[in-house]
Amino acid sequence: MNILFLVESLENETAGNLANELKYTEHNVDIVPYFSNNQDQCSIKNEHGTDVLIFDEQTYIPENYDGALLWCWGTAALGRKYLRIFEDQGVSVLNSTYDTEITDSKIQFATTLAQANAPVPKTICFDSNDSIDNISIFQEQLGKPPYVFKPDYGTQGFEVRFAFSAQDIQLFAENLRKIQAHNHGFIVQEFIGDPDIVISHFRVLVIGDNVLPGLIKVTAKSKMNVSNIAAGGKAELEPIHNELKKVALLAAKSSKLNVAGVDIMVKPGGKKEDIVILEVNDGPGTKTFDRKGINASKAIIDFFIDSLESQKPIEKARQIVTLT
Ligand SMILES: Nc1ncnc2c1ncn2[C@@H]1O[C@H](COP(=O)(O)OP(=O)(O)O)[C@@H](O)[C@H]1O
Ligand SMILES: [Mg+2]
Known part of the structure; x- marks a missing residue:
């Protein structure tokens, strides 16, 4: 199979881990770091009525690919624009750009989850x-x-x-x-929790119908500070409880994402009804899980390759039906 990995830049541990896992598969993998050196490196050209991607003077034609996946952290709209030309031409994607454009907006995401009766602040x-x-x-x-x-x-x-x-x-x-x-x-x-206590949240990684067996609890560096790892939050690996697992799956399914990093907070009571969903991330960081031995990058790539492989016989069966 031919797989396209659209990645913001390879100067990132998660991106490097995913690229390595893709290389370990026996498939042909083309990597396009579309925003290296903080600059857009790609353009879209229309050739004979078909949109193609241009990167480093090479042309990437959608019909040559079986699957494409996107990982980005600060340039989601640009990454989606490039992935969409592949998705619109029938290439299988990990998460659809039509769903990630909704989860990327906190307003649209809050509305989607409220409609699904999912617990949110x-x-x-x-x-x-x-x-x-x-x-x-x-x-x-x-x-x-x-x-x-x-x-x-x-x-x-x-x-x-x-x-x-x-x-x-x-x-x-x-x-x-x-x-x-x-x-x-x-x-x-x-505000979820007690403002006098340092904020913490849970990151659960959903892959298809499963969640990774461990979650990451991230605790802010001081009071009234966000608990993101990028803001200095401290990450610890913990086993996942069934209730958190159920809520994470509900968040991913309501947002129609196949792979999602779900951020969850628990109100001081700690009971089932105290769990709330903060957000879902469609291209979640894997490095913290990988470092702690949970192998998130491998699990995601295996899931994607399996789903591409299981689609192949279906497509072939349809072709035979059309021909006879
Ligand atoms: N309702 C809330 N109550 C308390 N802290 C919150 C709340 N929402 C977010 N935070 C804090 O802010 C951080 C970032 O919020 P989040 O919604 O995940 O946005 P981002 O996309 O920037 O990560 C969270 O990890 C948490 O530390
Ligand atoms: Mg977050």
Whole structure:
């Protein structure tokens, strides 16, 4: 089989681990680091009515590929644009770009999960044009402060802020307008947990109908700090409880993702009804699991190759039906 690995850059441990696992398969793997040196390295060209990808003066034609997968951390919209030309021309993908464009937006994701009756923190969404005129709304809908402010688009704790008043939220929203030319949308959530205790969350990796046997608990470096690893959070491997597993699978299935890193928090009670989903990540980091001996990169690549291989006989069977 021919597989295309679209990756933001290879200067990243997760990207390197996944690339190595792909190389260990007996298949032909083409790797396109589409955003190396912080610059877009690709373009799309239309050849005889078909979109093709150009990278390093080479042409990547969708019909030559059986499968394509995308890994990115800061350039999701660009990566999706490139993956989509393959997906639209029938190449199998790990997660569909039509689903990841929804999970990438915190506003659209919150709406999707609420519709699926999945447990999420109480959330108010503000799109780019909304103004915060009615400041009593926060107390009425979210309870007492602090509140959590998050831009519609962001990863690794980017611009996630803690607000103690509507004025704080106003300031964060104004700041967002200054630093992001487009997409001024944001969400405001109830604070999960006790603000006097250092924040921690759980990262569960869902692969198909399964979850990895261990989860990563990430604890922030100090109080009122986000617990992302990129922000200095400390990661520990823990066994996964059945309830967390069920919620992680519900989050991935409701978002239609085959592979997802699900971020979960548990309110102080620690009971089943205290579990909430923060977000799902479609190209989750594997390096922390790999380092701790859980081999997430291998599990993801094995899953993808198996799903491509199991599709082949189905396609062949359909062809035979058409021919006779
Ligand atoms: N509702 C919340 N209550 C308390 N802390 C939160 C809440 N939402 C997010 N956080 C903190 O902010 C971090 C980033 O939030 P998250 O929704 O995962 O966005 P990102 O995409 O930036 O990782 C979380 O890992 C957690 O530490
Ligand atoms: Mg997160």
